[in-house]
Amino acid sequence: MAHRYVGAGRRDAVDRGEGMTTHQEPPGRAGKARGPSEYPDDTDLSTSSREELVRLGSALDQVTIVHRADPFPVPGTRAEKRTERKVARWFIIAALAGLGFLAAYLFWPYQYAPPSTPGDRHFLYQLYTPIIGALLGLSLFATGSGMIAYAKDLLPHETAVQERHTGASSELDRVTTTAILVDSGVSSGIGRRSLIKRTAGIGGAVLGTGVGVLALGGLIRNPWKGGSHAALWVTPWASYNGEPVFLRYDAEQLRLARPEDMDAGSIATVFPYKRSWSEKEAYDAMHASNSPVMLIRLRPDQAAQVVQRKGQASFHYGDFYAYSKICTHLGCPASLYESQDARLLCPCHQSQFDMLEYAKPIFGPATRPLPQLHIAVNDEGYFYAKGDFIEPVGPAFWERKSG
Numbered sequence: 001m002a003h004r005y006v007g008a009g010r011r012d013a014v015d016r017g018e019g020m021t022t023h024q025e026p027p028g029r030a031g032k033a034r035g036p037s038e039y040p041d042d043t044d045l046s047t048s049s050r051e052e053l054v055r056l057g058s059a060l061d062q063v064t065i066v067h068r069a070d071p072f073p074v075p076g077t078r079a080e081k082r083t084e085r086k087v088a089r090w091f092i093i094a095a096l097a098g099l100g101f102l103a104a105y106l107f108w109p110y111q112y113a114p115p116s117t118p119g120d121r122h123f124l125y126q127l128y129t130p131i132i133g134a135l136l137g138l139s140l141f142a143t144g145s146g147m148i149a150y151a152k153d154l155l156p157h158e159t160a161v162q163e164r165h166t167g168a169s170s171e172l173d174r175v176t177t178t179a180i181l182v183d184s185g186v187s188s189g190i191g192r193r194s195l196i197k198r199t200a201g202i203g204g205a206v207l208g209t210g211v212g213v214l215a216l217g218g219l220i221r222n223p224w225k226g227g228s229h230a231a232l233w234v235t236p237w238a239s240y241n242g243e244p245v246f247l248r249y250d251a252e253q254l255r256l257a258r259p260e261d262m263d264a265g266s267i268a269t270v271f272p273y274k275r276s277w278s279e280k281e282a283y284d285a286m287h288a289s290n291s292p293v294m295l296i297r298l299r300p301d302q303a304a305q306v307v308q309r310k311g312q313a314s315f316h317y318g319d320f321y322a323y324s325k326i327c328t329h330l331g332c333p334a335s336l337y338e339s340q341d342a343r344l345l346c347p348c349h350q351s352q353f354d355m356l357e358y359a360k361p362i363f364g365p366a367t368r369p370l371p372q373l374h375i376a377v378n379d380e381g382y383f384y385a386k387g388d389f390i391e392p393v394g395p396a397f398w399e400r401k402s403g
């Protein structure tokens with residue numbers, strides 16, 4: 001039964017090959033309606049060899065193999081071995097680069113080290129990202145190159161033509177398609193090329209492990225570590241021992257904010273700073289995602305109209321108001337300030353906050369006001385925070401309280 005189909009399929013191929021002027025419709029899946037007698041029964045399917053099923057599947061799919069040539073028809077020749085080694089070299093490079101990536105990702109000193117740190121720590125810290133990027137890139141590149149080299153040099157070169165058809169797949173289609181896929185694996189020769197199989201396996205395993213570690217590595221942290229001082233509860237504006245947290249500008253040289261620095265209607269981005277902090281602690285605080293604060297000095301006529309938020313009437317200092325810069329929608333930095341009408345615009349999705357009404361959202365997708373920082377001025381004339389934010393910064397998380 002199966003051979004009858006093969007004959008039909010091949011005849012079609014010959015007809016097309018001889019100029020494609022005549023076309024005898026094979027009993028293909030997309031062809032004319034077929035009677036039940038044209039299908040092989042279960043016995044035919046179970047007794048057919050893989051090659052027969054492949055030919056049957058090709059005929060049913062109206063696939064015509066125009067040309068097929070094995071680059072190494074005689075297995076085990078020196079030329080074939082040489083080509084195998086060439087392919088294997090790529091996978092070995094992929095494995096070594098993948099191992100290097102894993103080692104660098106896990107053991108390279110990635111923590112920030114200021115330029116003044118003795119030794120090479122700062123230099124090594126600067127190399128961290130380029131190193132892991134280059135090694136992962138090399139591993140991916142070598143894996144891809146190995147696969148391309150294998151397909152180009154070792155797979156049979158084949159040209160096939162297939163008629164397009166529509167409709168759902170039948171059981172017959174599934175059986176024959178499976179046979180075709182298995183045959184592809186067998187004719188690819190991967191089963192007998194143990195060197196390539198091993199090196200590709202090692203390269204793929206190492207690369208896969210590296211990608212897995214990369215994807216999961218950042219998640220293996222406990223965000224609640226630190227209890228009530230955990231990163232999700234507090235920001236660098238928190239002071240645990242009464243030490244003032246000053247407002248500093250983003251500048252190479254440390255510069256603390258003072259009222260006389262700003263004109264009416266102006267705005268400045270400031271960050272937390274404690275005098276007891278090391279250089280690294282100050283750097284980390286500057287770069288924490290929940291640190292940036294906008295210090296706004298309202299014009300006197302605007303300051304007179306301000307509507308204070310319940311319970312936060314004392315949070316400002318004269319005409320100065322400090323709000324988190326992190327948009328409560330999705331966390332973009334919101335700092336496009338229109339001083340004429342005291343509105344703050346987030347450039348990401350156009351949320352607008354009314355700075356005359358405790359930074360309440362008045363347009364766009366944000367639903368919570370920007371958290372306000374309680375500020376004051378110390379005896380030396382510098383701004384400082386009288387406490388941490390009293391609500392979550394940015395889009396926050398599911399335990400937030402709506403404002």
Ligand code: FES
Nearest residue numbers: 327329330346349
């Ligand atoms: S992040 Fe600001 S509006 Fe979406």
